[in-house]
């Protein structure tokens with residue numbers, strides 16, 4: 361019999377009427393011939409209220425007691441939901457995390473799932489009951505109650521769907537799915553029928569926040585198709601699967617992170633170990649770094665920039681100052697009035713000229729780009745906060761995100777169960793994936809690097825450069841524009857080695873005209889990409905990468921990071937050595 365997991369978020373169980381409505385949906389699904397597992401969140405804003413209550417008692421509630429408190433929210437919901445199902449004449453059983461057997465580690469308030477036992481749920485399902493599981497909670501070795509972090513019920517739902525090999529995982533919420541961008545910011549945002557796991561991962565990290573990121577990681581790992589939909593009607597929502605919405609569309613969504621701050625460490629020695637010294641200090645304070653943009657140095661020194669959330673600027677600056685001192689850097693600069701605009705799309709990995717389109721549109725709208733970072737499926741630019749909404753609207757329009765795509769991707773095949781593995785294997789892998797899973801360490805030795813220094817800090821320069829490059833038929837891979845000094849930024853990008861000469865030639869006359877330069881570069885670089893799951897929650901990926909390259913004495917010329925990948929560019933001759941040392945450094949985290 362098919363099995364379906366239905367998760368109801370706080371707004372979908374906010375009052376008794378909504379609980380009854382949710383119960384009816386579950387009953388209907390059962391009557392349609394499914395076994396049904398419901399996962400429910402705390403009612404409405406109950407979790408917030410509980411947090412508020414705790415803060416009235418103390419500023420520093422013990423984390424264990426916080427979990428004890430917060431888990432009650434879900435316990436209320438499951439009990440009421442079971443009563444609701446009974447009142448409709450059907451059978452149900454409510455289960456807490458402990459009763460299901462969701463074992464986690466002991467990191468209170470952000471615990472990670474280690475294993476889930478399926479027997480009790482299976483038994484109840486086979487008896488014809490609807491199983492109602494409390495979201496967000498688990499239990500550690502010592503039977504302490506733990507919680508999975510805010511929004512963690514999504515993760516419970518997807519994890520249950522994975523271990524039960526569910527045929528569908530429906531996430532009921534107060535929005536009817538995923539949009540091309542946040543509709544509260546841009547009313548012209550369009551509802552999408554489908555988005556891929558990778559796009560969703562990048563979008564969630566970009567502040568789109570429809571679902572808990574870990575839940576998407578689980579779903580990707582175990583090929584659980586997710587259907588995000590509204591609980592207030594029957595309209596179809598958005599499918600999150602391996603496929604994007606349309607095959608030929610380069611961009612699937614755009615996002616704005618409004619409260620960013622940029623930090624630049626000026627004049628650090630351009631030698632192995634520099635990034636390590638900086639980012640390990642920041643990681644030690646548990647600050648999560650967003651865009652890391654490092655560009656090739658000149659005259660033995662380099663500037664390193666990165667962004668953090670504005671709230672964390674103060675503590676970041678402390679760490680950055682300490683690193684600067686240790687490295688005998690020239691100083692630390694920051695700007696707390698910036699925002700990050702990003703576009704994401706699986707399709708851009710296969711298309712040329714996507715970056716150019718974005719830069720051109722921004723230039724035409726008079727938006728100045730302060731920093732650029734690209735990955736296979738994402739392009740992010742940092743702009744002044746005052747221009748954030750204009751920038752978002754501009755790129756949303758430039759990629760036609762407000763219009764329905766002409767050709768939609770065809771329905772994905774439901775993932776074959778055999779591919780997902782049986783429950784025992786899934787459970788065994790769960791713990792591993794809550795740790796870090798590295799899927800691939802790749803070396804690309806086909807690229808060359810082009811660097812333009814002295815890029816004027818004004819709109820239109822990146823656009824002019826990439827227009828020229830694209831018109832020359834040159835395929836650009838990784839782009840990094842770092843914050844410069846005295847209003848002069850530095851832009852580096854990689855191109856195929858076979859096009860290196862042509863590219864530098866065609867840029868020579870252009871840079872004179874736009875008063876930039878000089879152009880430097882390297883005819884052969886090596887690009888190394890470490891990709892996997894749980895990268896962001898594991899800042900250590902970037903740090904481990906820096907550490908192992910530093911120990912091998914290999915200097916990093918360019919860096920950028922995304923939710924699923926860390927890319928570094930080094931001189932061509934070090935490619936193989938860098939690959940070998942990365943493989944060694946991540947040996948324990950390989951799938």
Ligand code: ASP
Pocket residue numbers: 369370401402407408433495496509510511512513514
């Ligand atoms: N109730 C928890 C929270 O509000 C978990 C969840 O809703 O997903 O964060």
Ligand code: MG
Pocket residue numbers: 369370401511
């Ligand atoms: Mg919630």
